[in-house]
Amino acid sequence: MKQVLEGSHAVAEAVRLARTQVISAYPITPQTHIVERLSEYCADSTLAARFLRVESEHSALAALIGAATCGVRTFTATSSQGLALMHELLHWASAARLPIVMANVNRAMAPGWNIWADQTDSLAQRDTGWIQLYCEHSQEVLDTTIQAFRLAEWLNLPVMVNLDAFFLSHTYEPVDLPKQNVVDRFLPPYQPRFQLDTEYPCAFNQLAPPNIYMEMRHNIQTAMDEGLAFFDQVEDEFEDIFGRRYGSLEAVHCKDAEVILITSGTVTSTSRQVLTKLRKKGEKVGLLKIKLFRPFPLKAIRELTASAKKVAVVDRNFSFGASGIFAQEIRAALCNHPGHPLVYGYVAGLGGRDVTTAVVEEIYRLTKGNDMPQQESIWVGLHEVDHAIGQS
């Protein structure tokens, strides 16, 4: 049944439908609507879960590390500073092989204080061993959150579902809200491979000397590798039941494209409009949406961009001293493949600045009009800057 849902509430509905057992969270704008709705569901017994109202994001994830080690289904939500505070335990959750699911509302890091959309928060957690997914609209948010539990529990890895602040978290859209019995078919109760058990006492996460540590890390990578194929399998099963699929990547008009725009999150929706307009004008332009960032679908990206002359990567994030983070990843994915397209990096929309159709068209124009990338990242739409700041 279609309902008009806020993006945040799409997350909450998915967590309810997943029959999550322990939720732990600390409030941060713009994540609050997720945890408020879940609090209501726990309070009125719509959801039979324990909700821990902890005193920090660090404790929110710590509590779930405890709960997940007991073999129950767990969820938390956070954003920006809260995700950064969790950093230590992000590593812990993945290395302890716990299938924790988290919604992260992509918000800019301070200072200055900024509560608006920016992906630097989650991309800065790239190396923590979490599966990372980026969503474009509320239906995708709901579906992806349900899928996240399947992914997490099969691979024994934590999953982070990312949605842009406000553009997605606080925007209302029609969403097909599935029935509980249908979701139950897709997502059966969690069957843990290990758990704290007084009948079978084991020690978890203990001292791991050099003779075993590397193997433990290699196991995580093995699970990530498996995750690429398993993601497709989860989507197949999801499509059979719900009739929807998204793909780890979505390629639009890429086959004959000379320039491919590469996007993630809500910038993708805006770019779809631009694509339609430019195609009508006869421009050979394509669009590649990246949904799955970890594990990174390297091989598919190489194949889908193989026939293009240029790719233009739009990053709503930045790695200082280098470039936009998706652009870095794309360069690394392509560099060993002779004849690969040139990679043009663009930074746009940091701290919630609008990435309008005009911005995306400008990116296309700059890419088409330059035979070579002029620099690693072009910052699009920069205002006049006081250059005295930061100069020695």
Add this chain to the structure above:
Amino acid sequence: MQLDNLEREYMCPGHVGCPGCGAAIAMRFVLKALGEKTIMIIPACCWSIIAGPYPQSTLKIPVLHTAFETGGAVASGVRAAEDIKGDSETTVVTWAGDGGTFDIGFQALSGAVERNENFIYFCYDNEAYMNTGVQRSSSTPYGAWTTTTPGQQWKRLRKKNIVEALVAHRIAYAATASIAFPEDLIRKVTKAKSITGARFIHIFSSCPTGWGMPSEMSIKIARMAVQTNIFPLYEVEEGIRYTINFTPKGYLVNEYFRLQGRFKHLNEKDLAHIQEMVDEDWNLLLRKAGSRPEIS
């Protein structure tokens, strides 16, 4: 005291603690009182090492090793999960050192106690960061040498009173205990186990390595800490009802300090000042207990 309790062992030989380790003695006694239906959370501390490396464990109960500052929060999550699973029988406990309790883990502990989470938090207190090589903590007492309070910069600040901080949370049960008074320790653990809500037991656990004394002195020094009022044995119910469990015989602090290398730089004047502080703290405790100490 039920003696059959004492005969059961949940800690195997072969742990990797230092000779005379008070924290190992404390663990052995506490597990005797807790029994096998126990899940233990161990944040970073000496016991992260003492319990043994993968794939061995010296404890016969399930153990979850966790990050340094997470003792209160991880236990909250374990309790929540066990509740959801319908297991109300298992006792969930955190076993942390003084660094993980007084310092880096204090926020998570305070949060868990404020939420009145149903678990027992044990702090085995060896009065410094011993696992990393004797660095000062907020539990390090006035007068102590540590590797970060060396020479003339020995610690000139009081030890944080962790029990009083938690009593201010109106914690369901808080108690001090000592490895030198095992019957009192086991009685308190048994009592804590019978109470619902947040509970805290602060165990004085000598550290021969860090305190600069022979390993055979561990119990003697722990006993002297109680006899001199440096570490009084008492318990507090519901944050209000104080009971003093041991009334000292008026021993002065000097002998306790002279037996430990960490205090060897202190002069008579320093010791007199310390005696004043100990007396002041004891009198404050007596007032809270209504000046009616219970003699055990």
